[in-house]
Amino acid sequence: MVLIKLFLAFLKIGAFTFGGGYAMIAMIQAEAESQGWLTQEELVDFVALSESTPGPLAVNMATFVGMRTGGVLGAIIATLGIILPSFIIILIIAKCFEKYEKSKAVGGIMSGLKPAVVGMIGAAFISVTRTVFFPSGISISAFSSAGFWIFLGLFAVTTVLAFKKVHPIKIIILSAVIGIGAGYGLGL
Known part of the structure; x- marks a missing residue:
């Protein structure tokens, strides 16, 4: 039963989330918390871990939740669930692209999806930021915390660094050094 729940949950997330892994974070969080698969803190920790490992964020997260919930088979099932909708959609788009490339309806759909994707990414950012930096809620004392x-x-x-066009690897290394230093310095 857990394997079916995993597959259907990640199939739904994969089918109804446009914009990539960051846009999926909010849906993965809602599903994982409602099913009791992960706490909000665990999800935030895994987002950080997933960003430092190879592979797409959403696939890594689905694999992690599946592994934790249903073992190796759960990892496989959850991963299939999240990638299957994209795979099918891309096959259909590739087959129909030339025929509908200039369609106003397709252009309108894509234009309408852009703000939704930005909203989903923004919601994930706010949720992760609130969990990491304001775990006790937002108050005046939160703004004086380390x-x-x-x-x-x-x-x-x-x-x-982004506006100075610094290579992303340098940004990642600098951020890791700052984070590790802050963690050890503050005992986080």
């Missing part, structure tokens, strides 16, 4: 100032510092450094 976590808030680390977040603000990392955001500022990342923004400057």
Whole structure:
């Protein structure tokens, strides 16, 4: 029964989430928490871990949740569930692309999906930020905590580095050094 739930949950997430892994975080979080597969803190930890491992974020997350919930078979089932809709959709699009490439309806659909994708990514960002930096809720004391100032510092450094066109690997290494230093320095 758990394997069927895993497959259907990740099939639904894969079928109804456009915009890639970041847009899927909110749906994965809602599903994993409602089923009792992961807590919000565990999900945030795994997002960080998944970003440092090869492979797409959503596939890594589905595999992790599946492994944790149903072992190796659960990992396989959840991974198939999340990739199957995209695979089928891409096959259909590839088959029909030339015929409908100039269609106003297709252009309208794609234009309509863009704000939804931005909203899903924004919702995931807010959820993860709230969990990591404001676990006790947002209050005046939260803005004086070390976590808030680390977040603000990392955001500022990342923004400057992004506009200076620094290689992404350098940004990742710098962020890791800052995060590790902050973790050891603050006992996080």
